[in-house]
Amino acid sequence: MSIVVTGATGHLGRHVVEQLLEKVPAEQITAVVRDEQRAAGFAARGVKLAVADYNAPETFDSLFTAGDKVLLISGNEFDKGRVGQHRVVIDAAKAAGVALLAYTSAPGSLTAALADDHRATEQALLASGLPYTLLRNGWYHENYTENLAPVLEHHAVVQAAGDGRISSASRADYAAAAVAVLTGEGHENKTYELGGDETWGFAEYAAELSRQTGKEIAYTPVSVEAFSGILAGAGLPGPLAAILAGVDASIEKGELVVPSGDLSRLTGRPTTPLAQAITAALKS
Numbered sequence: 462m463s464i465v466v467t468g469a470t471g472h473l474g475r476h477v478v479e480q481l482l483e484k485v486p487a488e489q490i491t492a493v494v495r496d497e498q499r500a501a502g503f504a505a506r507g508v509k510l511a512v513a514d515y516n517a518p519e520t521f522d523s524l525f526t527a528g529d530k531v532l533l534i535s536g537n538e539f540d541k542g543r544v545g546q547h548r549v550v551i552d553a554a555k556a557a558g559v560a561l562l563a564y565t566s567a568p569g570s571l572t573a574a575l576a577d578d579h580r581a582t583e584q585a586l587l588a589s590g591l592p593y594t595l596l597r598n599g600w601y602h603e604n605y606t607e608n609l610a611p612v613l614e615h616h617a618v619v620q621a622a623g624d625g626r627i628s629s630a631s632r633a634d635y636a637a638a639a640v641a642v643l644t645g646e647g648h649e650n651k652t653y654e655l656g657g658d659e660t661w662g663f664a665e666y667a668a669e670l671s672r673q674t675g676k677e678i679a680y681t682p683v684s685v686e687a688f689s690g691i692l693a694g695a696g697l698p699g700p701l702a703a704i705l706a707g708v709d710a711s712i713e714k715g716e717l718v719v720p721s722g723d724l725s726r727l728t729g730r731p732t733t734p735l736a737q738a739i740t741a742a743l744k745s
Contacts, residue, residue, distance in 0.1 A: 462560070463491040463509065464643050465525060467550060468534035470499040472603070473565065476636035477532060477643075478503055484644050493524070515546035518553075525557035530643050533564045535579065539701055543578040548585050555589045561649060562586060563594040563642050565635070568654055568719050573711040574704050592649040594642050599656035599719045600629040600708075602738035605666065609742055611695075618667040618680045621688035621706055625713035630657035630724055631733040638727040656719025657732040669736050673743060685710050 464481060468474040469492030481490050487507030494500045495514050504510050513520035515536050525531060533550045536543045547564070554562045564586055567579040579597075586593050612618055638655055642648045667680040683691070685706045692702035711717060725732055 462528040462530075463489055463526070465491040465493060465511070465529050465531045465559075466534070467493040467513075467515075467532065468536070469503070470494050470496065471534060471537070473632050473636060474534050476633050477534075477639050478508060480633075480636050480640045481643065482506065482508070484640060491529075515549055516541060518549045521549055521553035523557075525554050525559050527558040527560075529554075529557065529559040530561045531559050531563065532639055532643060533562060535565050535582070539578075539704065540698070544581040544585065547578075547582040551582075551585055551589050551591070555591055560592060561594060561643075562589075562591045563596055563639060563648075565639070566595050566597045568597050568599050568656065568717065569652075570654075570716045570719070571708075571711055572714075572716060573707040575708055594648045594650075595652040596635070596639055596642065597652065597654050597719075598635045599654075599724075600627050600712075600717050601635070602629050602631050602657075602733065602735055603742075604629070606738045606742035609670075612670065612678065613674065613676065616676055616678050618663050618670070618678060619683055619688070619691060620663050620680070620712075621683050621685045621709035622663055622712035623682055624662055624664070625709075625711075625715060625717075626660040626662045627712055627717045628656035628658070628660045628719050629717075629735065630655070631738055634724060634728060634732045637730075638724055641727045641729075653723040653727060654719050654721040655724040655727075656717075656721070657735075658722070658725055659732075659734060660718050661735055666735065669739055673736075673739055 491509040492503050493511045493513050511524050536546045567576045663680045667678045671678045689702045689706035
């Protein structure tokens with residue numbers, strides 16, 4: 462029996478594997494990767510590597526074994542049919558008879574187009590009959606703190622979210638929730654709505670950036686259409702820009718406020734404050 466993590470060299474996957482290494486022997490962990498070289502550090506620490514690609518179903522044949530606990534981290538190739546990619550993993554997991562398949566989804570409150578692939582994947586997972594856990598991850602601090610260069614250059618936070626609020630958390634927080642499920646008991650057929658303990662709005666975000674940098678940084682709200690154009694102008698493909706701008710429309714409606722408390726309950730600790738994530742980003 463292994464704990465198997467797909468997308469193990471991605472932003473979230475790396476956190477999951479690192480935290481698993483603190484809880485279970487390395488030989489019990491299998492990291493599913495597309496490029497072995499990117500996972501060389503894990504292999505050196507005793508983690509098993511499996512090379513597979515969501516776009517090549519045959520690479521998942523015989524990858525899982527009966528009794529495995531699997532974390533399916535949602536793909537990020539929006540143009541390649543993510544639901545079909547996820548079905549490849551679900552079908553292979555079902556064929557093997559895994560003990561649990563956990564999936565990183567989106568909050569149940571989110572109606573933006575970004576959530577469509579997640580809902581369809583959830584339906585496929587439930588229809589499979591596999592024991593499942595839905596980890597409905599809210600928004601990540603890093604969605605903003607990893608893109609500070611233009612904010613600091615122009616002294617402006619530009620979003621299309623109006624006065625909407627978010628309860629985001631760090632990738633490490635969401636990874637800790639996944640690890641709790643993969644190493645714990647009693648999580649079969651459960652759905653967890655995951656978000657940060659505190660809510661914030663972009664005016665507060667800009668004020669915190671101002672406080673920590675000593676620069677005057679203002680929040681400039683724009684329309685969804687204008688924001689989509691800004692993202693496209695920055696090099697994002699048009700369809701992806703529209704999806705991300707649509708998330709801002711959902712933020713304005715309060716759809717990324719997740720008040721359940723599930724995340725801190727699963728991890729056994731408070732979630733990472735936004736201010737702390739900003740501090741870390743400014744140091745990096």
